[in-house]
Amino acid sequence: MDRVLPQPTPETQHFWDGCKAGELRLQRCSDCKDAYFPPRPFCPKCGSRSVEEFKATGRGFLYSYVINYRPRPDIGTEPHSIAVVQLDEGPRMMTNIVGCPQTPEALKLDMPVEVTFETFGEIALPFFQPVGA
């Protein structure tokens, strides 16, 4: 079964283009300087339309997660993490933690993680792995 994939919109295309190029791209407000996610062409804090894209470090830490014991058919058959990471730039995003056992012992809250991309046809999804995995 094919993986459920995002359908980019005009406001998010740059993010998905970045993933394909191996870059995690965030946006920040040119006025208040805050980085934010998910993408939109204005600052969610102050409403300014003056925003810029930038390449994020791709680093962060594991903020929270579950281990789903009833995996969706497009994901696989084994229990897997559905996680939220907090990026060094501040925003949080949902992801899967890969490159380590999918167990509470291996998935420690607050552990440092870094982005890694996997390509599915026209889309590359950003996953995260323990730093140095």
Added chain:
Amino acid sequence: MKRNSVAVVGAAETTELGRIPDMSTIMLHADAALNAMKDAGLKPTDIDGVATAGISPVELAHYLGITPTYADGTSVGGCSFMLHVRHAAAAIDAGLCNTVLITHGESGRSRVGVGGFRGGGGNSSLSGQFEAPYGPVGPPSMFTIPVLRYMKTNNVTEEDLAMVAVIQREWAAKNPRASMKDPITVDDVLNSRMIAWPFRMLMCCLVTDGGGALILTSAERAKDFPQKPVYILGTGESVETPMVSQMNDFNYSTAFRVSGKKAFDTAGIKHSDVDHLMIYDAFAHLPLYGLEDLGFCKPGEAKDFVNERNTAIGGKLPLNTNGGGLSYMHSGMYGMYAMQESVRQLRGTAAAQVPNAKVSISHGVGGMFAASGTIVFTNEKG
């Protein structure tokens, strides 16, 4: 909205709860509506306002033969009915209509006549782009994502989560209409099937069929109805985010805090005035978040409050006295059943009656911490 200017004069659930394979979704709405109209001594032609979620208020009005001057289709998940009560009270106050019928019906288990009315924009919505690709399968693997952070911050254990389910089962044991009545222990909960770690099956709500309906009118008219009026003392609502991953903080719900504070402020009450509490419990962590975000406990102290049996039978703050979504019933949008129990407690007709209950709060969640609605009910006109 003015305090106590509007009252619930009709309240009922579907004739059956649990497994109702011979009724479609819209008939569950209608069954509950007809029971509530009987409770209030009204006919469809007496109703001039309708509100519902899941189906459209147009479907509801047409099916029941109602020609309304007020229709509310607010649909923000399981707390939509709290928002309907809030909006209806304001509408009645403003003279938009006199008598509002609010219905819920959901063939959650049997899936008979289930429509396709769901929000979102598929794979191009923000949730479709930035959450769905990672494999969440509905609420059990989405609503639960914040809890490990909450547990680490507050030293909450799996045993603490399990205790929420254990105490609610004690309440359910007193309720003949509850789906699950057999006593359970913390070990039973921790040995039940793993759904999405750290959540076990007995920490997750039921999936059942049913419905409920409320009828509201002005307090002035309410005294002429057959049932003891239950007044709307205060109300609150808010929304935060359609994506659980984008909550402000996983240790609390902003929507809970905003909605709860507004409800307390408009009601003009203190926490010690509250005799009975319902907190929408789709999963075992929600009562803990609710107790803290409504201000009954300080952050991190809800687990001790529950473990010390303050919310149990005989405790100082009886909570989810019907057994809740974990043990009473949960059709998908449970908020209506929380309010039905608040009304029963204030009428003095609950299966597990809290003696002399005068103020009851029903606090609802919509989506996965996406929305919230809070209603403060009282049986004293004041």
